[in-house]
Amino acid sequence: MTEKDSTKTKTKSSEGIGGGTLREALRVPALAVLTGLLIGAIAIVASGSNVFEAYYALFVGSFGDPVRFYNGFQQFFSTGETSGLLRAIYPFTESLVTATPYIFAGLSVALGFRCGLFNIGAEGQFFIGALTSAFVGYSITGLPAFIHLPLAILAGMAGGALWGTIPGYLKARFGAHEVVNTIMMNWIAFRLSDWLLNGPMKASGFRPVTPNIEHTAELPRFFPDPLRLNWGFILALVVAYIVYWFLFKTTLGFEIRSVGANPDAARYAGMNIIRNFVMVMALAGGLAGLAGASQVLGVDHWVGQGFSAGYGFDAIALALLGKSHPAGVVLAALLFGFLRSGATRMQSIAGVPIDIISIIQGLVIVFIAAPDIIRWLYRLKNIKVEETVLTRGWGS
Amino acid sequence: MTTAEIAINPTRVRRARIAYGSVLIGVGLFIFFVFGLNTQPGVQTTFGINLAGFNALPVPDLVVPVQLTVYLMAGIAVFFGAFQLARGIKSTGTLVGVIAATFVIAFLVWAAQGKSFNLTGMINSSLVRATPIALAALCGVISERSAVINIGIEGIMLLSAQTAVVTASLTDNLYAGLIAAILVGGLLAAFHAYLVIRFKVDQIVSGVAINIFGTGLTSFVSSRFLEKNTDLLNNSGVFPVISIPVLDRIPILGPMLFQNNIVVYLMLLVVVVMHIMLFYTPWGLRTRAVGEHPKAADTLGVNVYLVRYINVILGGMIAGLGGAYFTIGSVGRFDEIMTAGKGFIGLAAMIFGKWNPIGAFTSSLIFGFADSLQVKLQILRVPIPSEFLLMAPYIVTMIVLTGVVGRAIPPAADGQPYEK
Numbered sequence: 001m002t003e004k005d006s007t008k009t010k011t012k013s014s015e016g017i018g019g020g021t022l023r024e025a026l027r028v029p030a031l032a033v034l035t036g037l038l039i040g041a042i043a044i045v046a047s048g049s050n051v052f053e054a055y056y057a058l059f060v061g062s063f064g065d066p067v068r069f070y071n072g073f074q075q076f077f078s079t080g081e082t083s084g085l086l087r088a089i090y091p092f093t094e095s096l097v098t099a100t101p102y103i104f105a106g107l108s109v110a111l112g113f114r115c116g117l118f119n120i121g122a123e124g125q126f127f128i129g130a131l132t133s134a135f136v137g138y139s140i141t142g143l144p145a146f147i148h149l150p151l152a153i154l155a156g157m158a159g160g161a162l163w164g165t166i167p168g169y170l171k172a173r174f175g176a177h178e179v180v181n182t183i184m185m186n187w188i189a190f191r192l193s194d195w196l197l198n199g200p201m202k203a204s205g206f207r208p209v210t211p212n213i214e215h216t217a218e219l220p221r222f223f224p225d226p227l228r229l230n231w232g233f234i235l236a237l238v239v240a241y242i243v244y245w246f247l248f249k250t251t252l253g254f255e256i257r258s259v260g261a262n263p264d265a266a267r268y269a270g271m272n273i274i275r276n277f278v279m280v281m282a283l284a285g286g287l288a289g290l291a292g293a294s295q296v297l298g299v300d301h302w303v304g305q306g307f308s309a310g311y312g313f314d315a316i317a318l319a320l321l322g323k324s325h326p327a328g329v330v331l332a333a334l335l336f337g338f339l340r341s342g343a344t345r346m347q348s349i350a351g352v353p354i355d356i357i358s359i360i361q362g363l364v365i366v367f368i369a370a371p372d373i374i375r376w377l378y379r380l381k382n383i384k385v386e387e388t389v390l391t392r393g394w395g396s
Numbered sequence: 397m398t399t400a401e402i403a404i405n406p407t408r409v410r411r412a413r414i415a416y417g418s419v420l421i422g423v424g425l426f427i428f429f430v431f432g433l434n435t436q437p438g439v440q441t442t443f444g445i446n447l448a449g450f451n452a453l454p455v456p457d458l459v460v461p462v463q464l465t466v467y468l469m470a471g472i473a474v475f476f477g478a479f480q481l482a483r484g485i486k487s488t489g490t491l492v493g494v495i496a497a498t499f500v501i502a503f504l505v506w507a508a509q510g511k512s513f514n515l516t517g518m519i520n521s522s523l524v525r526a527t528p529i530a531l532a533a534l535c536g537v538i539s540e541r542s543a544v545i546n547i548g549i550e551g552i553m554l555l556s557a558q559t560a561v562v563t564a565s566l567t568d569n570l571y572a573g574l575i576a577a578i579l580v581g582g583l584l585a586a587f588h589a590y591l592v593i594r595f596k597v598d599q600i601v602s603g604v605a606i607n608i609f610g611t612g613l614t615s616f617v618s619s620r621f622l623e624k625n626t627d628l629l630n631n632s633g634v635f636p637v638i639s640i641p642v643l644d645r646i647p648i649l650g651p652m653l654f655q656n657n658i659v660v661y662l663m664l665l666v667v668v669v670m671h672i673m674l675f676y677t678p679w680g681l682r683t684r685a686v687g688e689h690p691k692a693a694d695t696l697g698v699n700v701y702l703v704r705y706i707n708v709i710l711g712g713m714i715a716g717l718g719g720a721y722f723t724i725g726s727v728g729r730f731d732e733i734m735t736a737g738k739g740f741i742g743l744a745a746m747i748f749g750k751w752n753p754i755g756a757f758t759s760s761l762i763f764g765f766a767d768s769l770q771v772k773l774q775i776l777r778v779p780i781p782s783e784f785l786l787m788a789p790y791i792v793t794m795i796v797l798t799g800v801v802g803r804a805i806p807p808a809a810d811g812q813p814y815e816k
Binding site: 047173177184195316352366369 | 591595601605606608609612613615616619621736737740743744781783786787790793798
């Protein structure tokens, strides 16, 4: 592809998911995931497990057992009893529960990409957001739910935003590269949480965890226990729409995308680059903090060590897979939610370690970032692929 | 240069002068009030010079009175601050050095008061702890001098660390493990180079993918194979300490430089060799030309792609050596995510060292010092939670990256793909 070509596609496709039709836009990500799964299959074989057994367990673990669905429906229509049906949809709802923080975290990284910033710190922001929202959740008592819950959510967002703003400011003011700084902020967040969970925020007992949050701070669930699907999922979809609206329908969003596409041109047009960097990192941190808040308030109701493990890198894969577009991120997050949730079952039934999903994710990122490999593997001709990521070197 | 810029410059210089002067006086006052007034007169701190198990000639320990030393440090900081406010000192390096030195000495003397503190032990462990950071930084230097950013050093080191320990355990030969680690490092870097040179993948994205891949694969192998067969696969032993005769008898320097294992020696060797290669050989000249202005280098007949491939792969092999340090160089077994951000800290050391092998090495020593200081302070039971001490290297990295301490300029073409 010549340079001229790529700039043409870039301008043409700056708003949509990709250039051209939706089918074309989805083809490379879909093939990338497929190739990742195929290579993952090789790793499963190499580790001595049965691929079909493993991937069937993955399917059952993420969508549910067809037999159970059949029995559940039969029971429901004949007796009106819902317990069998609820048991059948359990894996499916768990996948959506897993997807919820992914949506927020993916949006966080995607927003950064749109401004030319690489937020690897979603993991730390996620953790800090979880801790702040848990703190508000358990320390304040006696508030009605309609005040307490929003307060806890906002606290999570604020915690994440603080953790994102620091690297954002350092980038804007000193040109310190956000990739290294967000990683450093991750490690600082882990150490800080070690201290908090063993000291000031520790619940009574031996384990280093926070106390349970008050019921008034919990995100309400849709179904009776053990189904954990809650309003956090709906909140994630709403936030995804808001991010879409913000990026593509507002002046600020236009500024952000302009700074991301060409900072020099944006500066020449009178846009404040420094303000944009700080604002985007704060918002990105806030989104990652929301991921933590949704997990604490909706699912776990407490925070322990290693709470956010792996989310940061997953979020990068999501943003790349979704081409930094909110709709794409939601789709990618659903895919990862189903993969991760199913992988737990794959681990228990087929004995394949859950880390296999990380290997598949790493491969997917490589393929998405280098669409030429996919084109070459599948002999595709001239698919127009948007050049997504706009990171630069160490310079300011 | 325009007249406006010349007009701005003096105010900016004056502002920087006042800022540094005020910080220095602030540090002096802090030392005086916090450390100085908190100690009883007559208390002493013993700095041990002799290290058990090392060959250096015995030297009497250094015993210093706490209060006097602290006041002295406060005085030095205030003096430099006042001098800076009145006259101005050109070198920011000197100023930051004074700030760091007075603060660290005063803090150490205060923290270890009434106890014995082994100075040589800490200096020795600084170098050892700096080894993986320095190797990561050197990997960065050699790649980025040819304009390829390699942010996947962390992932490369993890995979090499695991390969090293598994190979060494299986073959029962530590040197086989070392070679395997270096080869795996080179292989991963070759993959990175292929992606960014052939496919023009964004260099940061490719590096991040290598990190994710490295973390995932090592965790996968760890939980699938290593946990169940620890004795067979994850128990290699470590390289023995090699003492260099005669030289290891020098007090302080002997234990630090001449009584280490092979990975540390190799790291020192790489520093020297890379410095000579980069600045005194045709290959180095070509590398630097490719990093600064690839088009000009190409016009003069330098094969830009080839130079980049070679440098990135060599860098990967150096990072592979760094990975070997974690397992067969220090503890003899692999733990998940045991690199703990050292690859990224290495990148910060590279930037702080201005893309220069010797600079990268000396700044790695600062990180190594911060790391070993943290361990020492935990042993001394300083009334600061250990988690905060553990944050020190990360915070130092962030401060370094702000460029407050002498701003560095990367190679001009750093991070940009080259198209003919």
